[in-house]
Amino acid sequence: MNNQKPTIEGAWADPFILKDGEDYYLYPTKDSDGWLYEKFHVFHSKDLKNWDGPYLALDLNDVSWANSRAWAPGINKYNGKYYMYFTAEQQIGVAVSDTPLGPFKDMLGKPLIQKNEYDCQSIDADLFIDEDNQPYLLWGQGKCWIVPLEEDMHTFKEDPIPLSHQIYKQRGKDASIFDSGVYNEGPHLQKINGTYYLTWSNYDTRDPRYQICYATSNHVFGPYEVPTDNRVTQPSERHFGTGHASMTTHGDDWYLVYHRLIDPNSTLLRETCISKIDWIDGKPVVDVDKTIGE
Template sequence: MTSLPPRTGNPIIRHKFTSDPAAIVYNGTVYLYTGHDESPPGTQGYVMNDWLCFSSEDMIHWKEHPVPLKAKDFAWAKGDAYASQVAHRDGKFYWYAAVTHASFKGGAIGVAVASSPAGPFTDARGSALITNDEATRTIIDPAVFIDDDGQAFLFWGKSKCYYARLKRNMTELDGAPTEISVPGFEEGAHVHKRGEWYYLSYGFEFPEKVAYAMSRSIDGPWEFKGILNELAGNCQTNRPCIIDFKGTSYFIYHNGGLPQGGSHRRSVCIDHLYYNADSTMKRVIMTTEGVLGGTRYDLRGTI
């Protein structure tokens, strides 16, 4: 484990290109999981072989853990460590990851498991959880959500959004996938809950903004609420991650903000997230200052 220099501005990780953020809060620590863009400067195309893990107790001081998972740790995968998300249940940590399948055309979703949030993770099934012969060829960008009653759900999709229930073992679907109809869905779903409301945030149109919808039920109907985050600088994609940590809400995303950065050399950023009195979310303002050691800003200034 390596301690990184304190970061009070965006992007938060500067020695590597990071993308597709996902995060959990466990035992007073934020664990941030990212993709790892390795496309050489001057080239285009995704080169992604593994995922990275960072942790922080204050959102400023970050530690980098040894690489916890590689695409080819799934023996059935051809490669390509695309977007992913981790969930904690019953003392274990489950990592849902999009990869390219070695046998089926297109993408697939695998699930790995570990006893520690920083890994190492190993394939929990020995086979893909979802492949394109089971539902749709739009197998990309998994997002996992565990509801208050303990029921877990997996979301995914490219151009169309799907979800399905997970069995208690977190390694099998419990029923057929269902399509969710929301405007402009491109990819990168993220689901969270606050009070009685469920929120579905996602990459909207292309180049991607982030939009969101709300529902009183995880099964919908979902009501579109508009744009949450504008186009990220120097980057055509975005993927939202929303967490609450020590009484503050955070919006985690990526842009192309580092030198020689871009759509295939992305960087994770963090800004504050705020809610309106009616439980809708305020539009996130992307900043270079980031979270500033806990100083909170909205459109009116410091609060």
């Protein structure tokens, strides 16, 4: 059993963090047996340490095309509105709100990306807004796709591009999604000092070896360079399954928001943590034994 407190009390996974001005908004999956929960929630903080909530952000009972499996939302602000790309029943939808606390409303009345539509599991959406205000959507388990969006936030400007094949190519033709450092799920894109950092999880979320890896590029579409040692969440003798992350800043520092297994010996439930990122020659390194709130 973990002997240190998580940042958010309770079973919460797949955390996505949004910084809006001086406020932080955290959108996790409510973890439950069977992962069948039907609502999305949001927490609010000023300092990454003290959180209020949860507040109801989106209820699948208000979504016509899905009833359960509310997983892994990705949220960002674009042209004054807040867009949530959410997984429901292994399909991806898009919802919009005037405030980061919601309520978010389903925009299309149907999935934006249908189940297995792009030859992968349609989960784990991430919304990246580049410095020129161009939005990009990333998603996928088994493959990582990226596509630029039109201003309506649901029309693809062009055909999606697979980023994961670049990672596989550098790892060797026999690499699988369960090999160390190879893409499995949970993409997240950040631009830091002119460099694009793509992070993801490899292995399976139920596997104690679940971890965050990264690659870098000078262009949003790549090619992405995969370092030989591209593990972000470092090995620990106490905390396991440290994956599905997003990133944010507080002051001059960067922080990683991720989940870990509550007790890998007896449950598949997960809890959310936040740890400072140390930068070593451009490599993001996270000591998962040092988290905010512990």
